[in-house]
Amino acid sequence: MIPAAFVILFIGVGIGASGGGEEKTAASTKPAPTVTVTKSAPTKDGKAKPAPTVTVTKTAKPKAAAPAKKPAEKPSEDEAPSGRVVFKVWGSAPAGVNTTYGSDSDSRDGSGLPMTKTLSVNDDALYFHVSAQLQGGGDINCSVTVDGHTKKGHASGSYNICTAQVNSNFTGGWD
Known part of the structure; x- marks a missing residue:
C-alpha cells in the first residue's frame, strides 16, 4: 500500500512539473468550467441510491458592446427654425449663472446649464440678446441665432x- 502511494505521488509531481517551462498569463488562459458533484446521502435500508447531482457552472464571456447610437441630428448653431430665435448658454459654472434673454421689448430669465430657449421672431424687435453672468467663477459661452445669423x-x-x-x-434682415 505504501509503495502505491509513492508511485501516485511521483506521477502527480511529474505531471505538475511538466509545463514545458511556459507560464500562461491571465489574458491567454480561458476560464475553465467549475464542476460541483454532490453525492446523495446513503439510505438506511440499503436500497438503490439516487444518482449524484452534478452542477456545471460556466463563466460567460462578456458580449461585445453594441455600437453606440448616433445622437439625433440637431441643427447646427447657425440654424434656427424659420420665424424663431434660439438662445443658448453652455459651459461650466459651479456656483451658478444668472441669465436673461429676449428682445429690446421682452426680457426673460433663464436658468441652469446648458440652457436653450426658443422664441418667435417679433418683426418689430430692434435686437435679440442673451446675457449670462457667472456667480463666483466658471467658463461659459452664449449665442443668439436669428434666420441663420x-x-x-x-x-x-x-x-x-x-x-x-x-x-x-432695418431692411427686414438681421446682422
Whole structure:
C-alpha cells in the first residue's frame, strides 16, 4: 500500500512539473468550467441510491458592446427654425449663472446649464440678446441665432458676463 502511494505521488509531481517551462498569463488562459458533484446521502435500508447531482457552472464571456447610437441630428448653431430665435448658454459654472434673454421689448430669465430657449421672431424687435453672468467663477459661452445669423459670446472667471446680440438691419434682415 505504501509503495502505491509513492508511485501516485511521483506521477502527480511529474505531471505538475511538466509545463514545458511556459507560464500562461491571465489574458491567454480561458476560464475553465467549475464542476460541483454532490453525492446523495446513503439510505438506511440499503436500497438503490439516487444518482449524484452534478452542477456545471460556466463563466460567460462578456458580449461585445453594441455600437453606440448616433445622437439625433440637431441643427447646427447657425440654424434656427424659420420665424424663431434660439438662445443658448453652455459651459461650466459651479456656483451658478444668472441669465436673461429676449428682445429690446421682452426680457426673460433663464436658468441652469446648458440652457436653450426658443422664441418667435417679433418683426418689430430692434435686437435679440442673451446675457449670462457667472456667480463666483466658471467658463461659459452664449449665442443668439436669428434666420441663420449667429452672434456668440464668452466669459471666464469670477462674476464675468457673457453677452451676444443680433441686431435688425432695418431692411427686414438681421446682422
